[in-house]
Structure formats: C-alpha cells, structure tokens
Amino acid sequence: MTYTLDADELSIREINKRLxxxxxxxxxxxxxxxxxxxxxxxxxxxxxxxxxxxSVGYYSASVSDGPEVIIEGNAGWALGExxxxxxxSVTRDAGASLAAGMRGGSxxxxxxxxxxxxxxxxxxxxxxxxxTGFLTGxxxxxxxxxxxxxxxxxxxxxxxxxxxxxxxxxxxxGSDAKEEEASEDDLIGVWQTLEDHGIxxxxxxxxxxxxxxxxxxxxxxxxEMSAV
Amino acid sequence: MVMPTSQIFTPWVIDDIHTKADLxxxxxxxxxxxxxxxxxxxxxxxxxxxxxFPLEGYKEKCETRTVIGALNPETPLVLDTPIYISGMxxxxxxxxxxxxxxxAATMVxxxxxTGDGGMLQSERDxxxxxxxxxxxxxxxxxxxxxxxxxxxxxVVGQGAKPxxxxxxxxxxxxxxxxxxxxxxxxxxxxxxxxxxxxxxxxDLAVKIEQLREATDWKVPIHVKLGACRVTDxxxxxxxAGADAIVIDSMVAGTGASPEVLLDHSGIPxxxxxxxxxxxxxxxxxxxxxxxxxxxxxxxxxxAAKALALGADAVAIGISALVALNCNREIPESDFVSEVxxxxxxxxxxxxxxxxxxxxTQNPELTARLDPDEGADRVANFINSMTMExxxxxRSLGKSNVHSLEPEDLAALTLxxxxxxxxxxxxxxxxFGT
Numbered sequence: 001m002t003y004t005l006d007a008d009e010l011s012i013r014e015i016n017k018r019l020x021x022x023x024x025x026x027x028x029x030x031x032x033x034x035x036x037x038x039x040x041x042x043x044x045x046x047x048x049x050x051x052x053x054x055s056v057g058y059y060s061a062s063v064s065d066g067p068e069v070i071i072e073g074n075a076g077w078a079l080g081e082x083x084x085x086x087x088x089s090v091t092r093d094a095g096a097s098l099a100a101g102m103r104g105g106s107x108x109x110x111x112x113x114x115x116x117x118x119x120x121x122x123x124x125x126x127x128x129x130x131x132t133g134f135l136t137g138x139x140x141x142x143x144x145x146x147x148x149x150x151x152x153x154x155x156x157x158x159x160x161x162x163x164x165x166x167x168x169x170x171x172x173x174g175s176d177a178k179e180e181e182a183s184e185d186d187l188i189g190v191w192q193t194l195e196d197h198g199i200x201x202x203x204x205x206x207x208x209x210x211x212x213x214x215x216x217x218x219x220x221x222x223x224e225m226s227a228v
Numbered sequence: 229m230v231m232p233t234s235q236i237f238t239p240w241v242i243d244d245i246h247t248k249a250d251l252x253x254x255x256x257x258x259x260x261x262x263x264x265x266x267x268x269x270x271x272x273x274x275x276x277x278x279x280x281f282p283l284e285g286y287k288e289k290c291e292t293r294t295v296i297g298a299l300n301p302e303t304p305l306v307l308d309t310p311i312y313i314s315g316m317x318x319x320x321x322x323x324x325x326x327x328x329x330x331x332a333a334t335m336v337x338x339x340x341x342t343g344d345g346g347m348l349q350s351e352r353d354x355x356x357x358x359x360x361x362x363x364x365x366x367x368x369x370x371x372x373x374x375x376x377x378x379x380x381x382x383v384v385g386q387g388a389k390p391x392x393x394x395x396x397x398x399x400x401x402x403x404x405x406x407x408x409x410x411x412x413x414x415x416x417x418x419x420x421x422x423x424x425x426x427x428x429x430x431d432l433a434v435k436i437e438q439l440r441e442a443t444d445w446k447v448p449i450h451v452k453l454g455a456c457r458v459t460d461x462x463x464x465x466x467x468a469g470a471d472a473i474v475i476d477s478m479v480a481g482t483g484a485s486p487e488v489l490l491d492h493s494g495i496p497x498x499x500x501x502x503x504x505x506x507x508x509x510x511x512x513x514x515x516x517x518x519x520x521x522x523x524x525x526x527x528x529x530x531a532a533k534a535l536a537l538g539a540d541a542v543a544i545g546i547s548a549l550v551a552l553n554c555n556r557e558i559p560e561s562d563f564v565s566e567v568x569x570x571x572x573x574x575x576x577x578x579x580x581x582x583x584x585x586x587x588t589q590n591p592e593l594t595a596r597l598d599p600d601e602g603a604d605r606v607a608n609f610i611n612s613m614t615m616e617x618x619x620x621x622r623s624l625g626k627s628n629v630h631s632l633e634p635e636d637l638a639a640l641t642l643x644x645x646x647x648x649x650x651x652x653x654x655x656x657x658x659f660g661t
Binding site for chain 2: 012013016017020038039042043045057058059062063064065077078081082084097100101103116119120122123138139141142160161215216217218219220221223224
C-alpha cells in the first residue's frame, strides 16, 4: 500500500504522527512539498519505506530505528542523527553534523556534506559521494565513513575507533588521527559498499584511524595508579 | 607575632604543587568543590510570631506535590515531593547504586535520572519516573529508551565542571560499560563538551522540537545548565522552548572532574536560583517554565530555602549517595587502607575504589551495596528532607511548600543578602541592589 502525505497541508507534528501510524503497517509513504522544513521523519521505530520529494531541513530521518528513507533533494543539519538501523539517502547535498551519533544502518549522500560529518559516530556506514567539510569523523567511536571526494581540515580529530576512507585530498589530519595503508580486505569492503549504491568506481582510498595516543592520561596519581 | 605557616602557601598548596610537579597534568577527583562559598546556611527563615500564625507543625496538611513542565507536554512530571535524584551515570556509579536510587525514587513518589552512558535496564525497571538525559556524548542514546522516559533532560553543562564534558577513568570503563558507550575498554574517557548536532540557542530550539516529535509531545523537555552566565543562559533556554530549566551550581557533585574546574568555575546555588528566577520573570515565564536547582542540597532546610528563593524543585546527587553510605565505614570496608583517607573525607570516586560499592565497577566492591537496603536508606532520607521542609513551611504559616517565597527569608551575612536579594538580619536592608 502506498500513501502520499502533502506537507503543505500538515504540520510537522501531524506528519510524524501519520508516519508513525503508517510505518507500523510497513507501508510505502511519499512525502511531497517538504519545503526544507525541520524535523520531518523523527522517531520512527519500524521498518518502512519513505520517499521525500523535495528538500528537508534539520534532523530529517533522525532518532529512528529501521526506516528506509530516500530524500530527493538537499538535507539540512544532522540528517540521520542517532540512526540505529535502516538506510537514509539524500540525492544532493547534506548540511553539517551529518549522521551525528549514528549507531547503525547506513547513510548515503549523493552530493557533498558540511562540517563534522560523522561526528560522534558509533556504528554503521556513512558514504558521501562528494566532499565533506572540516572535522569529518570528529570524536568518532565506531563505524565507517567513506568520502569519494575531498575531506576538509582535521579529519578524524580525537577519534576513538572506526575508520575513515577518503578517495580525494585531505585538508589535514586531526589531533590523534593517523593515516595507514588500506588493506586489500578494507578496499574490497569499501568497493562493495560503493557497488551497493550503484557506484562503479574503484578508487584508491586513504585510510584514517585513531593513533590512540589520547586513550590514557600520561601519568596517574598514586591512588589512581594502584587502582589500575 | 610570627605565624606558624604561610597563609598563601598552605601545607595543602605545597602538596598540590609537589603532586603536579610529579604528575605533569591537572588533578582529578570526585565529590564537589572544596571552596567555601555562600550557601543556604547563610540564610534563615523568619517564622511566625504575632504578624501571622503558624500551622500545627506535626499535624496540619502541608502540600508537597510538585508539577514540572506543565507548559507544553500532555503529561508533565508530577512528583510527590519537590526533591528528585539527579543524573549520575551507570559507569560512574555501580548498577546496585543506580538500581537503589531508582527504587528509592519510586518509594517516595519522585524521579531518578539516567546520567551519561545510557539507560540501565534495572534502574528503568525500578524507577516509575525516569528522566532520560541527552548529553553531548550521546553514549548509549536509544530512541526506544527515549520513548519510555517520563521527562527528557538536555544537558548543556554540569555545575561541577561547566564548559567541559564528562569524565570516566579507565579503571571504570570495563567491558560492560565500554559496550554500552561504544568505547574501547579501559580508556580514560573524556566526553565531548559540545553537542554533536547543535551549537547555539537557535539550533537548540529545533533540537527541542525534534525531541518533542520523538516523544509525541508527551513529556517535558528539561535543559540543564552549569551555573555561570545564568541570566542569559536561562533566557536562551526558555526562549528555545524548554519546559524546565535545571541550574546546577558550582557546589554540585561529580564522579570525576578536574580539580581546577571544580574549585574555580561556576557560581554558587543561592545566586544562581535568584538570577534564574529573575531571568524567567523578565520573560514572563516565571511560574510557567519550571526551575530546578541542584548543587549542595543537603537537607530539607536547604531544599525549602531553594524553593523560597524561586525554585520549583531541587535535585540531589551527593546527598543521595551519602544516604546510600558514601563516606561511611561499613563492616566490609576499611577506608584508610582502601582509599587512603578516613570515612568522611573521601572524594576518590574517580579511582573506582569506592569502599562502599557505590562509585565503582569492581564486583567485589559493588557486592558491598545491597540495592534494597540502599533504597530504604535513600527513601528514608528523602522522606526526612520532605518532613523538614513541611515543618519549616508550617512554621511560616503556610500549607504548601510552593508558597515559600523570598519574603520568608533573611540573610545572615552581607554576601548572602546581596546574592539572595533578601534583607540582612537586623538591618531591614537588601544589600547590593
């Protein structure tokens, strides 16, 4: 069953309420006239398929677990924020803090993304076909970021774990980030992800991981030491 | 007269310099600031005489029911007492401690709060009213847990270390804690200070709307601020749409903070409440947006004074832990050998060596805390505080703790008069206006 929600005729509250009701039935939903409004598709916890015909504002497809979302346009800040599972894709560009705190699933950006893409990421895969801004993967904890274009300044700053792959140029490495050679298995995995998104390129990638120099304080007090 | 030692380079200052010279970094500890600051003891209630008559202190009804966040949500947080248990993480605290706090909250009809690091299921099961925190770290944040919450608290800062993120030393980041937080086991965790997805108050307004959408507009959204630039911060939080604002002062507790922030940042609870109250009044939102005070609330008297100054409720952290036996020698403990100081002087929560099983993840130590016995103690303590509040309230001739007002107070010091904006005893004058 396919439903169409006209965002011109509904408040954000009504849209999300309808989405929650319809998603429980596993329905396929189209949203039209989204007009870059904030908080479209928030808090969905069921598997369903949603297509937005137009751009969305902040926090689209956020704090959700399971939906398959396609946005035919641009997205504002924090697209796919705290996604637990499911897929989110936007055909054009995404704003800052893309996939912030994402814990699972996958987020795909057909164009470029702003600053802090994959900030505090805790799992899943983030794929950006164009470029990303500064602090890509800032304080990243787990998961994988793939950038087919260039990444800005301070890539992987303060990252704990996880991996960032950049095919283009890197502005600079962030604090405690280091570049290491991507293994064949790494590249096969990344190329598979590209293929899953219909991308037939097979570029080489720079692989950025944590240097793990900031995992611990350099020194401990006597009582702290005896506790370890 | 020759003084015996320097008043500037005291023995503990000398020891501090020696330690830092060995260590090469700032020092850490738990508990709260050691600074002597103006606090509730510097205020006194003006009970009844001939100008008004008291209620019977032990008998007449005195209302303590507290409603938080009635401005927007369908179901505001309704508490039987204006005292709830503030956010303390599972990680900083043991599972037994968190479960005991949740259970105690339920026993007295109030709320407990998750803290950083995600929701512990046993606390959720024990606590009828659980406040779910959203912190910059987003450790363990899960929309399925979010929708179970009775309130959501966006943490902008905490009083013990405003302007920086949480901290959990590696000794406490064992496998089960690391897994909940998606972190490598054993790291010295220094959490983010900024939220990953919003920066300023304009973004915060959208974030609050997002959380309302995720929770179907049902529960209150709190914003917790470390008390610094209180006037502006409270106005911005209220304007962004918060249902309740938590002001956490420099006196507030912590499981681990840099000492330099504990003792040298933030402002005390008394002026923080007054500044927050006036900020809300200026916006026409006083009495609409709820105001919650935390930091150094140790008794019913402190809580009553906080309410008189303008708070709708108070949150307790350290006091609840002390009720759980923090800093008390128990049969299984030996404070001096285990943490190097006698019971009553311990602030070593960051080491994970808590001799009473509260601030630790060591299974041998956590076994020293029985969550049921602990819950009884905390519930007793909150009941005692509530009784103290109602006793004071009745002595002022009032039948509802929320009727307490600044006019019921006087200051015992010039500084308290200026900070609390109440008259200095014996002068009839409010200083600093």
